Amino acid sequence: MARGYALWLMPSGKTHEKLSCMIMELSKRHHTPYFEPHVTLSTEDYKDSRNELLEKTRALANQIRPFTVQLAGLGHEDSYWRPLYIKARMTPQIMRANEKAAEIFQGGRQPGPYKPHLSLLYGRLPTEARENIIAKIGTSLNGLSFKAQSIHLYSLNGAADKWHSVKEFSFSGNVSQDF
DSSP states (O other): OBOSEEEEEOOOHHHHHHHHHHHHHHHHHHTOOOOOOOEEEEEEOOOSOHHHHHHHHHHHHHTOOOEEEEEEEEEOOSSSSOSEEEEEOOOHHHHHHHHHHHHHHHTTOOSSOOOOEEEEEOSOOOHHHHHHHHHHHTTTTTTOEEEEOEEEEEEOOBSGGGOEEEEEEETTSOEEEEO
């Protein structure tokens, strides 16, 4: 069970489709929750009201230009939220976006080192199981990238199947979708 809100960068088109299928397949095979493919820009149990979070997300989107998120290399950890993931390259654009999010949402305070990644699985799996999945996936995800053109304010209250996008803001500052 998670709690709070997160700022997500989400792929679209064929990249979304490929990653979504991979996450769905892995979640079914390992009896773990399904979730939308995303790179978390920032997450915390924000104390702000919903309206304040929306305004801060809008302000952040106004300060970011579209950029490419480059995915490269699989990783795994003994962590419920990061047992298997694709590393996102620490480009100046993604690192600046994370820094801007910390400025706006946390007064510049970083909750820890930012390690951009796209999770493929949530749950507890033994090291051997994680390594076997990586061996099977192999290089099938090499070279994936997506254009980050918007930011999603996501509600993470409850189980992963209850998570939902509160609002999406395009990096031009215009609200592109309301959920």
